[in-house]
Amino acid sequence: MTHKRNPSSDTAEEEFRTLYRHTARRVYAYARRQSDPDTAEQVVSDTFLAAWRHWSRLPDPVLPWLLLTARNALRTQWRTRHRQARLTTALVFQPSIATVPSAEAAALSHQHTLDAVARLNSDDREALLLIAWDGLDYAEAATVLGLSRSAFASRLSRARQRLDALLVDDDHHHYPASSAKEIPA
Amino acid sequence: MTTKPEFDLRATRPTDRTIDNEFTPARREAILNTVLDQHQVTAFWRRPGPRVLVAAGVALLLAGAATGAVTALRPDQERTPAVAQPSAAQPSTTQPSTGPSDDSPPPPVQQVVTLEQIADVAGQREGPVEVGPDEFRRIVTVSRYSDGTVITNESYIAADGWTWRKDSENGRVSWMLYRGVEGPLDPADLPTDPKALERELMKYHLGTESDTRGLFKLIQEVVATELAPPMVRAAAIELLADLAERPVRTIPAPKGGGETTPDITVVQGSISERRAIGTGFTDKSVPNLRYTMWFDVRTSEIVRTDHVSRDGSVYSNEVRSRTVVDNLPPEFVKKLGTERVEKYPGKR
Numbered sequence: 001m002t003h004k005r006n007p008s009s010d011t012a013e014e015e016f017r018t019l020y021r022h023t024a025r026r027v028y029a030y031a032r033r034q035s036d037p038d039t040a041e042q043v044v045s046d047t048f049l050a051a052w053r054h055w056s057r058l059p060d061p062v063l064p065w066l067l068l069t070a071r072n073a074l075r076t077q078w079r080t081r082h083r084q085a086r087l088t089t090a091l092v093f094q095p096s097i098a099t100v101p102s103a104e105a106a107a108l109s110h111q112h113t114l115d116a117v118a119r120l121n122s123d124d125r126e127a128l129l130l131i132a133w134d135g136l137d138y139a140e141a142a143t144v145l146g147l148s149r150s151a152f153a154s155r156l157s158r159a160r161q162r163l164d165a166l167l168v169d170d171d172h173h174h175y176p177a178s179s180a181k182e183i184p185a
Numbered sequence: 186m187t188t189k190p191e192f193d194l195r196a197t198r199p200t201d202r203t204i205d206n207e208f209t210p211a212r213r214e215a216i217l218n219t220v221l222d223q224h225q226v227t228a229f230w231r232r233p234g235p236r237v238l239v240a241a242g243v244a245l246l247l248a249g250a251a252t253g254a255v256t257a258l259r260p261d262q263e264r265t266p267a268v269a270q271p272s273a274a275q276p277s278t279t280q281p282s283t284g285p286s287d288d289s290p291p292p293p294v295q296q297v298v299t300l301e302q303i304a305d306v307a308g309q310r311e312g313p314v315e316v317g318p319d320e321f322r323r324i325v326t327v328s329r330y331s332d333g334t335v336i337t338n339e340s341y342i343a344a345d346g347w348t349w350r351k352d353s354e355n356g357r358v359s360w361m362l363y364r365g366v367e368g369p370l371d372p373a374d375l376p377t378d379p380k381a382l383e384r385e386l387m388k389y390h391l392g393t394e395s396d397t398r399g400l401f402k403l404i405q406e407v408v409a410t411e412l413a414p415p416m417v418r419a420a421a422i423e424l425l426a427d428l429a430e431r432p433v434r435t436i437p438a439p440k441g442g443g444e445t446t447p448d449i450t451v452v453q454g455s456i457s458e459r460r461a462i463g464t465g466f467t468d469k470s471v472p473n474l475r476y477t478m479w480f481d482v483r484t485s486e487i488v489r490t491d492h493v494s495r496d497g498s499v500y501s502n503e504v505r506s507r508t509v510v511d512n513l514p515p516e517f518v519k520k521l522g523t524e525r526v527e528k529y530p531g532k533r
Contacts (some may be wrong), residue, residue, distance in 0.1 A: 028208045110197045132194040
């Protein structure tokens with residue numbers, strides 16, 4: 001999504017509100033998969049405060065800039081707290097089952113994939129999720145990670161291979177014959 | 186390699202509804218309002234130049250005449266901000282570098298770089314150098330004094346700020362191990378909004394010198410430390426840019442009688458082939474006195490600081506190297522150990 005940033009103070013605030021409402025969830029989800037809820041909220045606040053301060057200079061599209069800023073804000077939070085919060089399963093690894101016809105089978109498959117993703121190293125995981133969850137293209141994802149496009153493509157390729165290997169190795173453990181299984185909330 | 190894992194991964198992306206269960210619409214709105222409230226302060230603080238102020242004033246008066254109401258201008262809008270002038274004293278420099286010294290792409294080539302642009306760079310970067318929990322930031326600096334003394338400082342700074350340091354002067358070596366945050370200021374806890382940062386820094390201002398000089402020195406502490414988060418550094422540099430635009434006035438000296446005319450100026454230059462922008466504090470009521478911080482325009486890092494005292498004596502400290510290493514050198518471990526206990530073993 002692109003935004004035309006009008007320097008007029010009257011419309012700028014309205015445009016900013018629109019940008020925020022369209023992208024705040026995305027920034028939160030990005031931060032949340034690397035931190036706890038409180039940290040993720042702080043990252044959202046820091047990110048959009050920076051965006052507001054730089055309003056007239058924001059690039060189009062703006063999402064990579066927001067995610068890069070969020071990434072920096074996360075590292076600030078980690079340095080401040082002298083730790084990196086471990087990934088949790090509270091939100092980010094819960095499968096979406098709302099509209100899939102065979103919800104149970106889909107949920108099992110999704111959980112299988114998510115379990116494998118959780119076992120990847122953080123670099124591999126971030127490369128995959130920037131593409132798959134954040135919807136960035138290679139150039140945009142490379143910007144967020146501070147890499148060249150070719151370096152990012154290499155990282156993504158290796159990440160896919162490792163994920164593929166994990167899924168193939170685990171396949172026979174995650175699809176038992178019986179289908180009845182409770183999906184955690 | 187297959188594309189199936191990525192296809193599956195896209196299907197597992199948290200939906201808006203899932204996110205809303207945790208990051209509720211009410212919380213999102215609350216954060217938005219907080220951001221906009223902070224910006225109201227920031228907008229007030231970011232005063233436009235005189236031409237824009239005049240145009241805005243005319244527009245307000247015309248609008249007031251049309252509607253029958255007149256909106257009074259805020260008092261600050263009636264002042265004409267000082268325009269930053271280049272410092273008369275030029276640093277001893279070499280020709281600007283034609284290429285970056287690291288792998289990051291250089292900013293667009295421009296005739297003049299502003300502090301606001303430096304602040305943007307500072308806010309975008311992952312700190313001056315990214316340091317993991319088991320790594321150290323290695324900084325090598327050279328300090329020079331007007332009596333000819335030269336001291337080379339080699340420091341290893343851990344992510345928590347603890348610093349292992351070796352100073353070498355004419356063959357004499359001194360060793361130190363200390364927690365990196367010295368004094369009451371902890372950069373990690375400072376606000377990331379420039380106006381809020383100014384209010385916070387003023388709490389540490391002792392009042393024995395002008396507010397401008399006090400702020401300049403406190404900002405120098407913030408931007409020169411290797412421990413300040415990127416957003417805090419960005420806010421500090423933006424605050425510096427604002428100080429450089431404030432009117433220059435002669436006021437009674439807070440202590441010792443007499444007068445003080447504090448001024449902050451901005452100058453373009455280069456330091457050891459790195460393009461730099463220098464921000465200098467002077468007091469027009471005090472001859473010779475000058476403090477200058479030089480920012481690398483590519484990285485926003487401080488590359489050199491210069492002090493000229495009122496008696497004319499000169500001190501400079503230049504950063505020669507910034508890298509990240511995996512462990513302490515054996516010599517440092519032997520002299521200082523690895524336990525985080527302050528040590529000042531003295532000179533050898």
